[in-house]
Amino acid sequence: MRTVPSIIHLDMDAFFAAVEQASKPSLRGKPVIVGGLGGRGVVSTASYEARKFGVHSAMPMAQARRLCPNAAFLTGRFAAYRANSEIVMGLLRERSPLVEPLSLDEAFVDLEAGPYGPALAAATTPAEAAQLVLALAEDLRADIVEHTGLTASVGAAGSKLMAKIASERAKPDGLVLIEPGSERAVLAPMPVRALPGIGPATEQALRRAGLATVADLAEAGYGELVALLGKAHGAGVFQMSLGWDERPVVPDRDAKSVSVEDTFEVDLADRDRITREVELLAARCVRRLRATGRSGRTVVLKVRRFDFSTLTRSETLRGPTDDEEVITATARRLAAQVDVTGGVRLLGVGVAQLADFTQEDLFAQLEREEKEAREAGEQAVEQDVVVEEEAAVAEPAARRWWPGQDVTHREFGPGWVQGSGVGRVTVRFETPYSGVGKVRTFAVGDEELEPSEALPLRAAAG
Structure with missing residues (x-):
């Protein structure tokens, strides 16, 4: 155990909701709830203003609406959250090469491994070391506000366990240091x-x-x-x-698995529909797997039934792969083993036992050959079907707008969607650096209104 409180745990305050408030001047100081907005959606993050009404993460969105009906209910903008997370993680890495991210908004940092390590080691008393850690942590919190406008809670201690407990005590927007030796008390x-x-x-x-x-x-x-x-x-x-924890801060924690899942508005009872959903989830999972540059050996299927009972099925392949056909076929086989009587409310597909390489094997080749054979058979059948010369031209799908979505209008500039319905979409035109903006309503198909990228929370100098 360390005698210097040189491990810090940083936790951004109500991160997703805080990013939304910083992006949208009209929502600052008001209750904001981010999550799935469907009938079975759940709360991802609630602002502190919403938490006063009893709203919290993982709560069903329907319950959150009952508790806090006047809140702004927004879908997630993960590109914006990721961009701000990268800024925060960059500031942490300026303090030490040993940064262990736990999520987009949370990380451990080992200050002894950074540029201030020698000064911490040279401290002549515990009080002197503690004062230096407090000064470093306050500078970090100030830098985060300067670069993002967001606040963070920080805990400092001689171990990861106590640093995490300290940051919980610091919430919101605070700093708590637990001196080594006081853990049990x-x-x-x-x-x-x-x-x-x-x-x-x-x-x-x-x-x-x-x-x-x-x-x-x-x-x-x-x-x-x-x-x-x-x-x-x-x-x-x-x-x-006993307060005993010798775990080191491990930079860039290695993910143990990659997975995706969906909760459905209505229970799925049709076997063919469930199979299609599993195939779509498998494709998404493979895209996420490849984005990490990894492959995996075990395919996992998660099913939550109509009665909220949850079960998993898994199959381990002969070698790690990122082949979409292999993973999809395996997930399909696992789904066929599950009793779906009564309906399914959630499906998930994941890949575990990750590796840094892909092992091509006969299994993958056979899956590709089987798919090619199926497609060849389907083409042969289609040749026997008389196709009309004048095919009907399908109308383009209606545009959909989501609460919180970033948009821009040719005349009015950047803004965000407040809501949509009955063929109309309402937009508030404001930016992170403007005052509260005006609201205007358009037809959902208005060609002058387009989705846009999120603006940074701090305007570039000059």
């Missing part, structure tokens, strides 16, 4: 759920044994926790209850 009164890895099921098992606080866990001892939770989990919980 800080942890003791906390509920067991404060420790990472203790979810609702583990919490219930511990409560049945009379263990409600972290102090209770430490007093129970290694033997009792192992008996309750098993050797690996019990030992880990016991170590955490």
Whole structure:
């Protein structure tokens, strides 16, 4: 365990919602909820103004609408979130080469490995080292505000466990340092759920044994926790209850899997429709896999049934692949094994056991040959079908606009979609650097209105 609080945990405050508020002057200081807007959508992030009404992440969107009906409900703009995340991560890497991103808005940083490491090592007292860490963390928070206009909460400690707990105590827009040596005193009164890895099921098992606080866990001892939770989990919980954590900060954490999933507005009960959805998910999963430059050996299918029971099926291939036909065919086989009686509300396809290379094998070749044979057969059938010389020309699909979407109008300039329906779309014309903008309404097919890229939250100098 370190004697200097040189590990920091940074967590952006209500990140997605904060980006929306920074982008849209009319939403600043008002409740904003980002997530899926369909009947089965869930909240991804709620601004602090919305949290006062009881809205929180992972809540069904329908419930959020009941709790906070006057909030702005927006779909996610992931390109904007990613762009701002890259700015924040770049500022972290200026402080140390050891940055461990946990998500777009969260990361650990090891300050001892950076340019201020020698100064931390040269500190003559713990108080002097702590003051230097606090100064570095405040400079970081100020730089984030300067470059993005967003706020972050930062925790500093001698371990990742305590730095994470410190950042939770710092929320929102704060800084908390936990001095090395004080871990047990800080942890003791906390509920067991404060420790990472203790979810609702583990919490219930511990409560049945009379263990409600972290102090209770430490007093129970290694033997009792192992008996309750098993050797690996019990030992880990016991170590955490003592504030013991020697995990290093690992830069660019290696993803263990790549996956995509969809929740459907209406339960799917038709086997052919389910198969088509699985094929679409597999294609999306492969695109994401290739974007990371990886391949995988295990294909995983996730199914959430009408009664909310969730099951997974997996198949491990002979070697890692990023071949779309192989992964799709495997996902299709897994889907055929699942009983869909009663309907399916969620489907997901993932690839695990990732590798940095693709192993071409006979399996992939056979899948391609089978597809070519099917297509050849379909073409042969089509040749026997009389096709009319004058084919009907399909009308273009109606344009769809999503709340929060970035747009630009030839006359009025950049803005964002407030809402759409019955053939109309309402747009508020404002930018991150303007005042509150005016609202105008257009036909959904107005040719002067186009989707656009998100503007940066800070205007370029000059």
